[in-house]
Amino acid sequence: MSSPELGEIERFLYREARLADEHDYDGWEALWTDDALYWVPAGGPDTDPRSQMSVIYDNRSRIRTRISQLKTGKRYSQSPPSNMRRLISNVEVVGVEGTDTVAEANFVLVESRERGTTLWSGRVTYRLRRVEDDIRLAYKKVVLVNSAEALSTLAFLI
Amino acid sequence: MSSPELGEIERFLYREARLADEHDYDGWEALWTDDALYWVPAGGPDTDPRSQMSVIYDNRSRIRTRISQLKTGKRYSQSPPSNMRRLISNVEVVGVEGTDTVAEANFVLVESRERGTTLWSGRVTYRLRRVEDDIRLAYKKVVLVNSAEALSTLAFLI
Amino acid sequence: MSSPELGEIERFLYREARLADEHDYDGWEALWTDDALYWVPAGGPDTDPRSQMSVIYDNRSRIRTRISQLKTGKRYSQSPPSNMRRLISNVEVVGVEGTDTVAEANFVLVESRERGTTLWSGRVTYRLRRVEDDIRLAYKKVVLVNSAEALSTLAFLI
């Protein structure tokens, strides 16, 4: 199967962003492959997640747990949920790893909740895989520009 | 006539954004169809504008009034005008309604004026119509991420 | 040689943004033509750089000096360097000047350093030239939305 080209990748990334922004938890979870890895490093971009603390370091089963918790409606850090929108831009296809296409992008996300408004920004690395005639997300790494600073609660899907 | 594809739509949305950012009032007004609707909901995305307060809920004639007021140069909340730029991203074509193509996008807008710098962000729904070999705007709905919070003055074209 | 089309231009602008964000000073400097002009106006978009103060007004040789200074590692305003990412969006091809293609775009840049987080935004004008089968940057003008206000230190590559 042909590896997806830029337009298709952008459509996928925009969809992924929308599902996360709109708290469509099932829809978002369904994007992941079984060997999923969802990583938000702390203290810089290049830490080793197996020996260093991360903000998020979820394999597929932990993604499921995270989503299930959100769906209880009693994940208070997201109940009431944040109002937010994220812009995905500067999408670059950087290479192919086995069956996966690797893409990178920058984002800004504006989050509004009773605590106030928070601006999030960083660089995302995606590993995308064609499954049937759809695309799936095998890997997502989100490097926050302020990952070295103290962070506010980040309980939504970033 | 064929409904516009993504590239053409993006070009149109970027133009619309530029005209608004640069206070080209006539140019911006000319984008609208006669059955225009320009809506900025308050207190969440899903209010009924016919029974609930909105930040903006303009039909074509009120758009004209709004533009005329700005053009007097004595609309003090925009005189001097805000310096601002908005990024339109995550553009998705979500469907077709009759002769109109419906697209959605996220935006961030940074506004600078003597009061200080204000960050605006949200999701926009556009209804676009091909008129001759140009595109016109029939509907624009701007849902601010902080539409449930108290807002600063928003007298520029959003 | 054909002038570059939008997709190629966007790829170039994303690359330029990435090199700047990642402090790849050599890679970024290599993008410039010999008649380069790198301009960040102050006090509004339309000042005359030959009679008015600018934040940056670098010809090719001053770009080299600026880069060399950064590379010493003792340019303290960037040592330690800022953590940052910029989104380039609303890319519009606005015309052709001689052999150059002129494009414009909006940007937001989120900068994090020990001082705190700073949001930068504005409109960029690029003059791009095809050199061999690559693209080069002949001109970059960055108009900050807050160019009329007092600015924090801006020692990174904007």
Added chain:
Amino acid sequence: MTVQYSELIQPERVHGSLYTDPEIFAEELERIWYRTWVCVGHVSEVAQPGDYVRKNVAAQDVIMTRSADGEVGLLLNRCAHRGNLVCEDRRGNSSAFRCPYHGWTYRNTGELLGYPYNQGYGGKNKLELGLGRVPRVDTYQGFVFASFAAEGPTLKEHLGAAAGELDRLARLSPEGEVELTAGWLRHRAKANWKLLVENETDGYHPQFVHGSVFSVTGSPIGALYSDKSTAVTRDLGGGHSENDLRPEFRRAARPMGWFGTSEARVPDYVAKMRALHGEQAEEILIEGAPHVMVFPNLFIAEISVFMIQPTAVDETVQNVTAVQLKGAPEMNGRLLSQCVGSVGPAGMLLADDSEMYERNQRGMAARRPEWLDIRRGVGRERIDENGFRIGAANDETGMRGFWSHYRGLMEEGAAR
């Protein structure tokens, strides 16, 4: 050292520090906002038993509730256990609130219903705790007022002559009831709250601040505040004042003219009103709605209702919604549409008022002149047939009334 309000507030001028001094703002909270009657909302916002909506009195986060027996009450949003918010949703319907921290539950009237693992407290019902209640809550024409002072003037006493203006508003409904069911725009201004209040009472600014919209719409409103206008500014006492436009409306003698329309456009409404009020209907339909500032935070501008909330010495949130008239569907859409066009962050009127408040606040940073002038019309004030002080349409009679009442409260507070 203590603030000398008698020096800062003089008959014809007030001192700039009243708008910028954090200490004065702190005293205002104690002596005005947490003492006198403050308008927080309207009963129609909690129409059904169990309905609740979050409101504010200055910095106080209060829950306006409708109890099972129909009573409207105001609870403070603070758990009696460790102070957590008990209510995060902006509005809803529930007979009880459950604190998420340790699961304590409260009836929507504030009583503590229960606490988990009650053995830790020696069993059930061992705690004489509950949600804080606003000591005094009362309503007039459906408007809900709060006073944090257990004693003091009654709401009727507080409203005094302003009550009649609320009556006039309600009278415009064929069923005699106003409803505030359109939700609120919340507009933030970097300005002291008193700059908003004074602006509301100010008939001098419209032709200048709002000239842009008047000119493009050919609105007659400007004229109502011009030198030729027969309208008057009336000090209603108690800090309340009105811009009484009736003289002009009476001169025009056009039913529904006050609303910029004609009888023909709203036939059903007019018919209902005439049926209900007979002869008097003519007068009612001509005189229209009031334009009144009720001390300290309720402003009614014909079709729009504003509630002012101070959030800092230099920041205020102005909440605004459209008047809706019970039993007048024909009117309500029009009222909403006209209100939305005029008020709030993008309103063709209020956005410019707000710009003025903010420039005003910034201007106050200058060292001189130290004073704000409020003498306009002093020389031509007179007493009307009901004993109220009145000035011309564009005089500062209302501001002077505001300040004398303000000064009284601030000095009284100091005395206590």
Added chain:
Amino acid sequence: MTVQYSELIQPERVHGSLYTDPEIFAEELERIWYRTWVCVGHVSEVAQPGDYVRKNVAAQDVIMTRSADGEVGLLLNRCAHRGNLVCEDRRGNSSAFRCPYHGWTYRNTGELLGYPYNQGYGGKNKLELGLGRVPRVDTYQGFVFASFAAEGPTLKEHLGAAAGELDRLARLSPEGEVELTAGWLRHRAKANWKLLVENETDGYHPQFVHGSVFSVTGSPIGALYSDKSTAVTRDLGGGHSENDLRPEFRRAARPMGWFGTSEARVPDYVAKMRALHGEQAEEILIEGAPHVMVFPNLFIAEISVFMIQPTAVDETVQNVTAVQLKGAPEMNGRLLSQCVGSVGPAGMLLADDSEMYERNQRGMAARRPEWLDIRRGVGRERIDENGFRIGAANDETGMRGFWSHYRGLMEEGAAR
């Protein structure tokens, strides 16, 4: 006027202003944070001579260093010349620090090594200046503590009974040493630091705040804090307290059960431990790690180590890392993974705790009730065999211990 802590802090309730008054926060810095022993890090963070890492004691920017002779010290990050930061990097290895402003250099123990163009000072070594040092630095089980008071109780005296809990933690390592080498998550909360401390000691909230994750993971933790639990809350004195879950673990009597796993899953680790501890190993493996709050800012929740840093009266940074056990590679990956899943900004436990701190802080803005209740379990407290006051698993015994020690320090500070 001076704050009367005896009025604000009562046996069964504390006043809300303790969490919101900037003056009280300023006094806390002087009387607690810059006086008593505060935990700043762990020796394993500066394993090699020359290693340094920047740390904080409240607003103080300190550099934790390992000198050439292996001593761990704490330097203030302020040049003795004109006060510039001498260290901008978060961590590194160097025997000296060079101030970028004028090139003065300091040994990593603080001594001034040199200054350029020394003739301006009459030559070399003419200045008796150096980097500020934290007056007292001491360690226990590798945890590094700082005291800005030149005199006062020793660290051992300060730790008192809490020391044993640190011993218990270290004992879980086959080599008897904890390491904090996984780096730190830094989690910012808009809440007063004491809301975090109290939450750490609070066995009453887990079933409610963390019900969402317990339910989806089928975690047994909730039960440990339920009404049926035999676990106890123990006031260890000196403001320290623990939630002692051992009774429950002993009941289950499953080695490694405390960590939600079984011996079979970590055979090498268990083997090492049994070889090292023989008979006693069984008990150690059953009882597991402590759950202890060490006054004022070190919290150990079995596998996670938290260090609390107040940054403003209404803002606190919670630093957290995973316990790593020297000589137990098999365990460390698991410890890290479980910790990462639970703590920090996105942690399935701590994100919700943090949401509670913040709602709690917002709730405190309400005028009534003025108090926070801390009476839970007062009626069923008892003294254990070692003379410590203990309550049920979900009682507020720990908070009461915190507050009596806090009050002592604040009044003592006033006296000085």
Added chain:
Amino acid sequence: MTVQYSELIQPERVHGSLYTDPEIFAEELERIWYRTWVCVGHVSEVAQPGDYVRKNVAAQDVIMTRSADGEVGLLLNRCAHRGNLVCEDRRGNSSAFRCPYHGWTYRNTGELLGYPYNQGYGGKNKLELGLGRVPRVDTYQGFVFASFAAEGPTLKEHLGAAAGELDRLARLSPEGEVELTAGWLRHRAKANWKLLVENETDGYHPQFVHGSVFSVTGSPIGALYSDKSTAVTRDLGGGHSENDLRPEFRRAARPMGWFGTSEARVPDYVAKMRALHGEQAEEILIEGAPHVMVFPNLFIAEISVFMIQPTAVDETVQNVTAVQLKGAPEMNGRLLSQCVGSVGPAGMLLADDSEMYERNQRGMAARRPEWLDIRRGVGRERIDENGFRIGAANDETGMRGFWSHYRGLMEEGAAR
């Protein structure tokens, strides 16, 4: 309690609280910024009658105007009616200002021209109000200075020996006039204003802070401040000081060498100067421009003019523009280009100075050492032929001069 400046300011050290204490900042505004002569701009910014430009004196928003009869004045941007800003545009040309709120108009000298609907005030010209004026405005070599004190030393007295440095600058123009017509960069630093002032006078930092740019450009500037340099730091009295580089320039004896160029490059300019000054031209062209700090906020670094504006105890805006020499087109482009490359937010020099100010401010948060050292060069100071105290190129003689004058003003202010 009142601040004891005599304790905080000692001959060889100053206390850190001088840079961080909000109370001290408030006193500085009253005793220095709103009392002594502060530089606000240059007459060339308002060249034509009616020209105006908005300026600041600390927090004061002032309008610098050129009246019909050519007088330069400073008005406060606050309407005499209700305090609105009367001028929103940053610059322009107008004989009058009209307040948008109620249409009051003022001549650009501050007189109230009129107010709409004047019957509200009993007719025309009934109000003895006007825009606030800065009590004293004076100029020297075109630099405009403001004093908010109605009485006190004259500008000449204030400038004292610093006047000569302004003369030297003007003398570099073939027409004897400097122009500041290139507009301003406004650079915000999170640092107390005195950290900027001291940095300007500091000859000790360039080789270190600016080594990066000196090394890549092979600039000789570093050497001018080295140990070998014959340049001197001179305390000019009145808080003013200069880094006098002339000894080095004289040694090199290269006309235009001070500007890093040669006569050949700017022949027309040199010709004009020689024609005008004859023999003396050689000296003028060799000695070049001054490097002087005029208390409290005007700094001239050869080709760049800085005006410092404090905005908070820990925030300052540094305004900077290029010197332009009337009648020297050949020079002006070069002056602008070199200035733009060096100063402002991205300047190859000033960006790093600013980084230092900000690290300095952060460093000040540390509790010890409490002091900043200013003793450098105390041991080798001498009195020059004109009776001024001078030190070596990299000594802190200028800072000590600054502080003794500062202390005088602050104590004098306390006395009043």
